[in-house]
Amino acid sequence: MSVRIADVAVVGGGIVGAACADAFSADGLSVELIEAGIVGGGASAAGMGHLTVMDDSEAQFALTSFSLRLWKRLETALPAEVEYSRCGTLWVAADDEEMAEVERKRQFYTLRGVTAETLDARQVAEAEPNLRPGLAGGLLVPGDRVIYAPCAAAWLVKRAIAGGARVRTGVRAVSTDASMGAGMVTLSDGGRVSAKHIVDATGAASPDLVRPRKGHLAITDRYAGFVRHQVVELGYLKSAHGHDIESVAFNVQPRATGQVLIGSSRQYGIGDSRVDAHLLARMLRRAVEYMPRIATLSVVRAWTGFRAATPDSLPLIGPSPRNGQVLLATGHEGLGITTSLGTARLLADWVAGRKPPIPIEPYLPTRFPAEVHRG
Amino acid sequence: MVEILVNGKVVRVAPGTTVAAAVLIAGEERFRHSVRGEPRGPLCGMGICFECCVTIDGRPNLRSCQMPCRDGMEVVTAVFNEG
Ligand SMILES: Cc1cc2nc3c(=O)[nH]c(=O)nc-3n(C[C@H](O)[C@H](O)[C@H](O)COP(=O)(O)OP(=O)(O)OC[C@H]3O[C@@H](n4cnc5c(N)ncnc54)[C@H](O)[C@@H]3O)c2cc1C
Ligand code: FES
Numbered sequence: 001m002s003v004r005i006a007d008v009a010v011v012g013g014g015i016v017g018a019a020c021a022d023a024f025s026a027d028g029l030s031v032e033l034i035e036a037g038i039v040g041g042g043a044s045a046a047g048m049g050h051l052t053v054m055d056d057s058e059a060q061f062a063l064t065s066f067s068l069r070l071w072k073r074l075e076t077a078l079p080a081e082v083e084y085s086r087c088g089t090l091w092v093a094a095d096d097e098e099m100a101e102v103e104r105k106r107q108f109y110t111l112r113g114v115t116a117e118t119l120d121a122r123q124v125a126e127a128e129p130n131l132r133p134g135l136a137g138g139l140l141v142p143g144d145r146v147i148y149a150p151c152a153a154a155w156l157v158k159r160a161i162a163g164g165a166r167v168r169t170g171v172r173a174v175s176t177d178a179s180m181g182a183g184m185v186t187l188s189d190g191g192r193v194s195a196k197h198i199v200d201a202t203g204a205a206s207p208d209l210v211r212p213r214k215g216h217l218a219i220t221d222r223y224a225g226f227v228r229h230q231v232v233e234l235g236y237l238k239s240a241h242g243h244d245i246e247s248v249a250f251n252v253q254p255r256a257t258g259q260v261l262i263g264s265s266r267q268y269g270i271g272d273s274r275v276d277a278h279l280l281a282r283m284l285r286r287a288v289e290y291m292p293r294i295a296t297l298s299v300v301r302a303w304t305g306f307r308a309a310t311p312d313s314l315p316l317i318g319p320s321p322r323n324g325q326v327l328l329a330t331g332h333e334g335l336g337i338t339t340s341l342g343t344a345r346l347l348a349d350w351v352a353g354r355k356p357p358i359p360i361e362p363y364l365p366t367r368f369p370a371e372v373h374r375g
Numbered sequence: 376m377v378e379i380l381v382n383g384k385v386v387r388v389a390p391g392t393t394v395a396a397a398v399l400i401a402g403e404e405r406f407r408h409s410v411r412g413e414p415r416g417p418l419c420g421m422g423i424c425f426e427c428c429v430t431i432d433g434r435p436n437l438r439s440c441q442m443p444c445r446d447g448m449e450v451v452t453a454v455f456n457e458g
Contacts, residue, residue: 257410
């Protein structure tokens with residue numbers, strides 16, 4: 001089999017790999033994208049597509065807010081099937097303790113130029129009439145967005161192809177070998193790609209430092225207007241970003257079709273992708289606690305996906321400590337749809353030797369000692 | 376006979392008649408709209424295709440072919456629902 005030659009070989013055609021292929025090809029580099037299945041069919045097809053600015057750490061804020069700005073630049077270019085929605089996020093507070101969190105969050109965002117508005121109990125009820133009565137209030141972040149990620153990935157890949165990128169689907173990279181300024185990717189069909197840079201965008205399949213964290217989602221039939229914002233419980237921060245073995249949180253999203261997307265769960269240590277009926281039931285009960293009428297809707301489908309979790313909840317962006325020819329673009333956990341564009345931009349700037357708009361250091365894989373990396 | 380309302384219009388049918396049949400008797404052909412706004416109506420008649428969904432007594436997306444008419448039922452189809 002022949003050896004194809006490219007400046008960059010991107011392994012993995014999820015939203016992150018798609019964004020990387022697009023960014024490198026926009027820089028005039030020749031790109032070869034290798035995807036084992038179909039473009040946008042991995043975690044990117046399983047996720048919610050909530051584009052959200054997060055405040056768990058300064059580094060997470062920097063990457064999410066930078067990435068959201070990049071998404072907003074695309075909003076007029078994205079085709080209708082990407083279902084770009086300006087619905088914003090409503091964080092709901094159940095009690096006074098969570099209202100204190102609303103205030104902390106509001107200050108954090110406001111200080112950094114992100115519009116956020118505190119809602120009292122009455123305003124929250126007006127904003128989302130299907131929420132149960134008696135909630136303490138909430139925080140409205142109107143700038144957050146929602147997309148349908150598989151179509152966004154497909155569109156980014158299409159743009160990369162228009163820029164000269166070549167895409168191979170249905171073939172997996174079985175090994176990468178890199179030394180002395182050139183890398184070689186061997187494919188499952190026996191083909192090989194020689195590239196100056198190899199981007200590992202394989203998501204939860206990436207062997208380096210990431211742990212798969214399983215999630216469940218369910219989607220209802222069409223009930224237009226049932227929910228208006230991406231609505232997320234504030235307990236989310238406590239449960240989802242904690243490192244419990246298993247947790248569920250109330251998180252619902254209006255789809256352009258009128259369907260309601262209901263999330264979510266987080267589980268470590270499960271390799272099996274089957275829907276776990278008990279956890280699904282727990283997740284739906286949580287949703288019903290916040291929106292009782294959800295119990296009257298019919299769910300048409302439930303599925304799972306695997307997030308790529310890292311020890312410090314920040315992604316891995318930059319040269320692998322084991323092999324500098326391999327650039328990691330993984331470890332995005334529950335935010336990879338949001339942070340795909342920022343990730344791609346940081347890597348493209350790194351390869352081009354340009355100063356990135358935000359510092360790359362917090363995300364460099366070398367922040368972990370080499371011996372911690374498996375693989 | 377059983378009396379139901381289809382989009383505000385009184386329809387009288389024999390007991391055991393399905394809502395789908397009553398909607399057709401009322402002269403309504405658009406039961407619901409597809410995501411792209413195309414008109415849809417009963418196809419399989421046996422609860423499989425979900426093309427016959429209507430709103431019954433305020434509950435949306437119920438399969439009219441699987442629902443017997445009950446006295447006083449209020450049925451709304453897509454044309455009325457979605458304008
Ligand atoms: C339930 C759930 C809800 C989520 N909600 C959100 C959300 O609302 N907002 C948000 O921003 N993020 C969300 N996420 C996270 C988001 O889905 C992921 O972070 C993101 O999709 C990661 O994209 P990726 O391209 O890295 O991975 P993937 O989409 O998994 O893509 C990796 C690709 O690599 C391919 N691959 C793997 N190994 C090989 C190989 N050896 N050779 C070739 N190809 C290979 C796979 O086939 C796959 O297509 C959610 C995740 C889950 C599970
Ligand atoms: S006609 Fe097919 S489900 Fe009713």
